Amino acid sequence: SQTIHQWPATLVQPVGSPLSLECTVEGTSNPNLYWYRQAAGRGLQLLFYSVGIGQISSEVPQNLSASRPQDRQFILSSKKLLLSDSGFYLCAWSVARYKNIQYFGAGTRLSVL
Amino acid sequence: GQQLNQSPQSMFIQEGEDVSMNCTSSSIFNTWLWYKQEPGEGPVLLIALYKAGELTSNGRLTAQFGITRKDSFLNISASIPSDVGIYFCAGQEISSGSARQLTFGSGTQLTVLP
Numbered sequence: 111s112q113t114i115h116q117w118p119a120t121l122v123q124p125v126g127s128p129l130s131l132e133c134t135v136e137g138t139s140n141p142n143l144y145w146y147r148q149a150a151g152r153g154l155q156l157l158f159y160s161v162g163i164g165q166i167s168s169e170v171p172q173n174l175s176a177s178r179p180q181d182r183q184f185i186l187s188s189k190k191l192l193l194s195d196s197g198f199y200l201c202a203w204s205v206a207r208y209k210n211i212q213y214f215g216a217g218t219r220l221s222v223l
Numbered sequence: 224g225q226q227l228n229q230s231p232q233s234m235f236i237q238e239g240e241d242v243s244m245n246c247t248s249s250s251i252f253n254t255w256l257w258y259k260q261e262p263g264e265g266p267v268l269l270i271a272l273y274k275a276g277e278l279t280s281n282g283r284l285t286a287q288f289g290i291t292r293k294d295s296f297l298n299i300s301a302s303i304p305s306d307v308g309i310y311f312c313a314g315q316e317i318s319s320g321s322a323r324q325l326t327f328g329s330g331t332q333l334t335v336l337p
Contacts, residue, residue: 152309154327200265211256212325214265
C-alpha cells in the first residue's frame with residue numbers, strides 16, 4: 111500500500127533562518143507531488159507541484175522553493191524565513207492509475223517567530 | 224483563477240441530526256472529491272465522484288455529482304461526535320493538465336454538540 115511521510119511534524123524557526131521540509135512517498139512510482147500551505151485551518155493554497163524528477167511548477171510567487179531530487183522525494187525550502195511563512199504545510203501525491211486523486215500527508219506546523 | 228464556493232462556512236448541530244453542505248463552481252469539473260480534516264492532520268479522502276448525476280455513499284456519508292457538473296453536495300446522516308472536523312470539497316477541471324491540479328473549497332467547519 112502507499113504511504114506518505116512528512117517531517118518534521120512541528121517546527122519553530124526564527125525569522126531569517128533557513129527551512130527544509132521533506133516529504134517522501136512509498137509504494138508507488140512516478141507520482142505527481144504537491145506542496146500546499148494552509149492558513150488558520152482553512153483554505154488550501156497550492157504552492158508547488160511536480161510531475162517528475164527535477165520538474166517543479168510554482169503556483170504563486172513567494173519566499174519558498176521546492177525541489178525533487180528523487181522520484182518519491184519532495185522538498186520545500188527557504189533561504190530566509192519571513193513571519194508570513196508561518197502556517198500548516200501539506201504534501202500530497204497522486205498517480206494516474208488511482209485517477210489522480212490526491213492523498214495528503216499529516217502536515218508540518220511551521221511557526222516563524 | 225477558478226474558485227469553489229463552499230457553504231456553509233460552519234455548522235453547529237446536535238448529535239443525531241443530519242448535515243448537508245455543498246460546493247458550486249463557475250466552470251465544469253470532471254471530478255468532485257470530498258475530504259475531511261481533523262485538527263493537526265492532513266485531509267483524508269471521504270468520497271470521489273466521476274460522473275454527472277453520480278450518487279455515492281460511504282457509511283453515513285452520501286455525496287452527489289451535480290447534473291450540471293458545476294456543483295456537488297455532501298450529506299452526513301445521524302451525526303456523531305467524531306464527525307467533528309473541517310470538510311473540504313475539491314474539483315478537478317478537464318483542462319487541469321498532467322498534474323491534475325485540484326481546486327479546493329474554503330471548507331465547512333462542523334461542530335457536533337452532545
